[in-house]
Amino acid sequence: MYRFLLQPRWLVFHVIVLVAVPVCAALGLWQFHRYGEHKEAGGTEEKVSAAPTVPLGELVPGAGKVESDDRGRSVTATGTYDAARQVVVPGRKLAGRSGSYVVTPLLVPGGPAVVVNRGWVEGTVAPAPPVGPVTVTGRLEWSEAEHTSDADRADDLRPGQISMISTPELVNVLPYPLTDGFVALTAQTPTADSAALAPMPVAKESGGGGISGRAWQNLGYTAQWFVFAAAAVFLWWRVIRREADERREAQEAELLLELGVKS
Template sequence: MWKTALKPRWIAGFIFAIVVSGVFVLLSQWQFGRSTSPETPVNPDTENVRPLTGILQPGEFFHGSDADQMVSATGTYDPAKQVLVPGRLHDGKTGFWVVSAFAVDGAPALTGRAASPQTWIPVARGWVADAADAPAPPSGRVELTGRLLPSEAPVSGKAAGPGEATAVSVAELINYWEISSYPGFVSATAEVAGGADVSAAAAPGKLLPLDIGPQPPAQRINWLNLFYSLEWVVFAGFAFFIWWRLVKDDYHRDLEEAHDEADPSATPHQHQQKVQP
């Protein structure tokens, strides 16, 4: 059968099948790319800086629509309320996030036995490779700008070391610092104190900025496009099947012709019986 397949017309047919199947595979990839799309587009309004006190309220749940919002707040840091969160990556290196408590001016005060006179919010100020390189937060009145993010879940089964937290978890930090807090945290992009930006992004030092952008939206699957992408793959395989079938039929015709030449007295019915595939 290989001798039949190596005929010039079937070699040309095989090349044609490759071209056709290649087109079908490209169509499959195109349909597959269209099978997933964002559920909602990235909201450009999150990049417009808004006051933290007008976005989020202490004592309430963190609303998903508030995530990634750029916010601003004025207040002060407490150098005694700072922790390191280990196991954080930056440019492929593992280090620590430096997280400090920030007392927000004008924030509503919570009530209750465990409530503190001021309301705070954790601020992830930057990343350091070595815990000893973590600087103290800026002193005095600070104008903070950053991205508002939901609280992380504490890492279960893992005990935090001295001066560390397992995650930027509000539930964990309020017990560690004994404060009232907003139900989220801020990734700082600017910290203006005394008219100068002293944040990790502006001041030289070993504290590096986090550069956390808006999170990509969730994806949804278009099942019809996904089905079409699989269908084109089947068509690509079918192109080779048709070529193989035509070669096989030609091979059988060659056998019949060869048998006729060898036994010209045989009837067509006998030919059919003797050359049965």
């Protein structure tokens, strides 16, 4: 009855299902892993560490990554701002007003450049950074590309604007390597003309019990991929069952026809 399953077209069907099911399951497991990461990060975007200030190069050397325990740590870096490649991140609100973050690369001698969020400005016109060597102090933050909801991304960008403070994106447009994450500026020597900029605000801690919207999104994708895997198995079984029923009915009809002719 089921020998038709060995026909070439049915073998192709089996292979497709055998590939689709583990792929969907793997994607579901990956999304569940991402859910765990975002759940651990909690519902806040930022935090402040009470640990003492350290040079950024010691905390995140070379191609190192910003670890969870280092996020919010006060760090320092000395270099020269690359004013020609300064950009703004529009659509960011502060005290109910709409404005932009001013992001300027800091060229550090002998090491990768540092992405510095110099602060918030109303509108989209950013003040120029100071000329010459500066020492910046600020909070070390994760790249927003991984830890900020898509709902926060700005649309309709113009030249000199970016949607997120994203090291993985900036490294593709800047002609030099970058330190992972970015520094939210809190102090600068010399201060120069930074009075027009308001520091990047710090969100209140949620006590670690909150779950971000991105985490819920990953959990939804997890369920979706496992549903797809189950649906593929069900479709495979349903198609085979229907084919078998049709073949059995055809055989029964043929048998009845033969009996009718003989009688």
